[in-house]
Amino acid sequence: MEMKPVNNTSLKNNKNFFAWFKYKWSNEPLFSTAIALIIMVILQTLVLGFDYDSVGSWFQSWTNNWINILRNNAGIGIVALGMTFVIMTGGIDLAVGSTLVATGAFAMLLLDTGTRGLLGMVGMSGLPAFVVTVILVLLFGYLLGSLIGVSITKGKVPPFIATLAAMMIFRSVTQHFTQGYNTTVPAEFLQIASFRMGDYMIMPIIYWAIIAYILYYVSKRTTFGRQIIAVGSNERAAKLSGVNVEKVKVRVYALMGLLVSIAAIIQVSRIGSMDFSNAGRGMEMDAIAAAVVGGTSMSGGRGFILGTVYGMLIIAVMNNLLNLFGVPPFLREAFKGLIVIAAVLLQKKEKTS
Amino acid sequence: MIIEMNSIRKSFGSNDVLKDVSLSLEGGEICALLGENGAGKSTLMNILGGVHQMDQGSITIDGKSQQFSTPAQSQEAGIAFIHQELNLINDLPIYENMFLGREIKTKRGSLDLERMFQETKEMFEKMNVDLDPKTMVRDLDSSYKQIVEICRAMMTNASIIIMDEPTTSLTDREIERVFTMMKTMKDHNVGIIFISHKLNEVLQVCDRYLVLRDGNLVAEGNVSEVTTNDLAHFMVGYNVRTESLLREKELGEEVLSVEALTYNHTFKDINFSVKAGEVVGVTGLLGDGRSELFQSIFGADDISSGKIYLNEKEVKITSTTQAINEGIAYLPRNRKENAIIGDMDIMENASIVTWPKFSKRGVIDQKKQQDTFEKQRKTLRLKMGKLTDSITSLSGGNQQKVVLAKWLASNPKLLILDNPTQGVDVGAKEDIYDIILKLADENIAIVVLSSEAHEIIRVCDRALVMYHGVIQGEVKKETMNEHNIMSLATGGQLT
Numbered sequence: 001m002e003m004k005p006v007n008n009t010s011l012k013n014n015k016n017f018f019a020w021f022k023y024k025w026s027n028e029p030l031f032s033t034a035i036a037l038i039i040m041v042i043l044q045t046l047v048l049g050f051d052y053d054s055v056g057s058w059f060q061s062w063t064n065n066w067i068n069i070l071r072n073n074a075g076i077g078i079v080a081l082g083m084t085f086v087i088m089t090g091g092i093d094l095a096v097g098s099t100l101v102a103t104g105a106f107a108m109l110l111l112d113t114g115t116r117g118l119l120g121m122v123g124m125s126g127l128p129a130f131v132v133t134v135i136l137v138l139l140f141g142y143l144l145g146s147l148i149g150v151s152i153t154k155g156k157v158p159p160f161i162a163t164l165a166a167m168m169i170f171r172s173v174t175q176h177f178t179q180g181y182n183t184t185v186p187a188e189f190l191q192i193a194s195f196r197m198g199d200y201m202i203m204p205i206i207y208w209a210i211i212a213y214i215l216y217y218v219s220k221r222t223t224f225g226r227q228i229i230a231v232g233s234n235e236r237a238a239k240l241s242g243v244n245v246e247k248v249k250v251r252v253y254a255l256m257g258l259l260v261s262i263a264a265i266i267q268v269s270r271i272g273s274m275d276f277s278n279a280g281r282g283m284e285m286d287a288i289a290a291a292v293v294g295g296t297s298m299s300g301g302r303g304f305i306l307g308t309v310y311g312m313l314i315i316a317v318m319n320n321l322l323n324l325f326g327v328p329p330f331l332r333e334a335f336k337g338l339i340v341i342a343a344v345l346l347q348k349k350e351k352t353s
Numbered sequence: 354m355i356i357e358m359n360s361i362r363k364s365f366g367s368n369d370v371l372k373d374v375s376l377s378l379e380g381g382e383i384c385a386l387l388g389e390n391g392a393g394k395s396t397l398m399n400i401l402g403g404v405h406q407m408d409q410g411s412i413t414i415d416g417k418s419q420q421f422s423t424p425a426q427s428q429e430a431g432i433a434f435i436h437q438e439l440n441l442i443n444d445l446p447i448y449e450n451m452f453l454g455r456e457i458k459t460k461r462g463s464l465d466l467e468r469m470f471q472e473t474k475e476m477f478e479k480m481n482v483d484l485d486p487k488t489m490v491r492d493l494d495s496s497y498k499q500i501v502e503i504c505r506a507m508m509t510n511a512s513i514i515i516m517d518e519p520t521t522s523l524t525d526r527e528i529e530r531v532f533t534m535m536k537t538m539k540d541h542n543v544g545i546i547f548i549s550h551k552l553n554e555v556l557q558v559c560d561r562y563l564v565l566r567d568g569n570l571v572a573e574g575n576v577s578e579v580t581t582n583d584l585a586h587f588m589v590g591y592n593v594r595t596e597s598l599l600r601e602k603e604l605g606e607e608v609l610s611v612e613a614l615t616y617n618h619t620f621k622d623i624n625f626s627v628k629a630g631e632v633v634g635v636t637g638l639l640g641d642g643r644s645e646l647f648q649s650i651f652g653a654d655d656i657s658s659g660k661i662y663l664n665e666k667e668v669k670i671t672s673t674t675q676a677i678n679e680g681i682a683y684l685p686r687n688r689k690e691n692a693i694i695g696d697m698d699i700m701e702n703a704s705i706v707t708w709p710k711f712s713k714r715g716v717i718d719q720k721k722q723q724d725t726f727e728k729q730r731k732t733l734r735l736k737m738g739k740l741t742d743s744i745t746s747l748s749g750g751n752q753q754k755v756v757l758a759k760w761l762a763s764n765p766k767l768l769i770l771d772n773p774t775q776g777v778d779v780g781a782k783e784d785i786y787d788i789i790l791k792l793a794d795e796n797i798a799i800v801v802l803s804s805e806a807h808e809i810i811r812v813c814d815r816a817l818v819m820y821h822g823v824i825q826g827e828v829k830k831e832t833m834n835e836h837n838i839m840s841l842a843t844g845g846q847l848t
Contacts, residue, residue: 221716222715223708223709223714224714226705226708227705227708230694230697230705233385233697234693234694236468238655239653239673240648240651241705242674242677242705242706243674301695302696
């Protein structure tokens, strides 16, 4: 008992910052992730260098670099947010890449300006066609996700198996029905992702930010968001507390499908086409990696939407750095792997100390 | 063999958990270690088991000073710690479990299953255990799992065995089995430290007792010189009531009644009813089907046939969500597995049930949740820190009060309490009994499921006794005693 006041005064004298830092480090899971991100950004800024005529042109170049990073990662960043919810329920979704292709193909079939365009057949074009397309594609993504969710809850298929099967089925069926056709997307539709605000093409970034904010709010403040944690942390206890576990799970996978379809729309409207055999391959692993780096526990329960955004940015900035350093492309995945391991080790240390 | 722990001190941060505690134990002696949750029992045993290091004090075995900085060193010195959560692998047979971590290998490096089997068999014969070593651990009931762990400890030539609440989840018959085993160990000159909350058992099986309170040793002596009342008094520091808490009251309308309720072989043809303001006890031995019955009524499991009436209207309950909307609350047994959500804080654990009710368009009304909880907190005498502290930072009794708070927040008209005082210390137990009676006064219909007959006798107006999935009989207030309950619970009739 006599020790306590002594400790307190010594804290107040000069260890204030370190004590605060140590407390935050070991008690706030997002703190270490945020620190890691800040360090990466500083490093990246240093590597970019200050070899410019003026502060203005340096800032210009720095900003452009960042806009590129963010825009290139917006689609996968949105998918990673949904993945965070899925993992928090104790599940996993391996089918996101294939769902991306399926919903992307659906969008292109609806919009095609050639003979196969479904909306063209019913005489729809221009803005009404775009609105209908977006709504139908979102619904389609939601439906595919719900299907996965129902097979997991009603069918009692483990999430890994159910989504592995969906991953194979969705892509294969999409490829079969789209073979031999070249679809053309109307140029105006591309505005969804390519619209310029001033000099900047930042629409995908805005979508990402808005969705991240909404999902952050959902995870913190809504019944659905909190029930996700309850289900992932202790499913039996959640059920015995009146949580409709099956409904929560189906909704989480449906939301995942919806978010993937948004990513699909962004991708289609950025480049006007999609390579159905390769698009989205490995997307599930990148999304899982972002969530894990952001502190989400693979065994369910613990997870952070904000952490996943940080995690995505850490991976993105690292890719950018490797690019700037001229690291050979094949080696880059290895660094991604190291980051994931490092993040998990960091979080493990927190738990035990 | 004599083990002595002298003047042990231990603190975690500024919290002094043990203040100068001494303990001695001889081979062939069973010593009860008693105390409320947080009294320091676990810390003391963890020091002996090498999990924690003491700040001050000494441990000697047969006069030789010992230092345990790892569990392995403690085991080497002949101390075995049998934890509440058993360390057995369900998917391996008994004899492989017996050699977990120190498997016998053949010259070629593969497992010598034959020898492991033989040695297990010999050990079982020595200890009078009637088990086939080839049985899968999964197929054993909890008492046999305990016994396997004990035999495993004996195999490592343990001369001191620490048993941490070994009987918590056991039925009376299983407890008997473990006690017989303990007596056999005693005959083999093994010393046992027995941690338990069940004072009757202490009187039945122990030679000596030691009581800790707030990190101090407050009493010790021979068990033959004390009563359970004395021990309870030592543990809490004041006199504990043991008299029945019941009083006369007017009962209200019928809240729940069931007709011929059946689910496969778990329970069959169940008929009973509960009135507003009534406290009905349901008891029996393990496998009586009472938890399954009420989980089905609560919508967590199915029913194959039969009818459920709430306020005399027939209802079909297909989900727990619906049950809550109908005004049913169910506090489950085995708090850790069924009620506590480890990743959520105290406030959230106390409000999960009412999230849908206290939210607008899916957004939770935090203020309303907090106000409701603050009120509960006072009536429940809940001891806790911040609302955002982890639920696991609370003692068992306070965790249980949080679970109770979440159900009271839903304003139930029927409250089902399944083993409400499981893993709860004496003081909190009394609080929970008080709360039950207070709620009955507020005209809530209450069902208390318990395996402890004296608990049923203390708080219930009448009791249904179940035996293998059927209601074997009902005991009225006037005839309620342990003898009557036990004869029904074992399949007999009232005489």
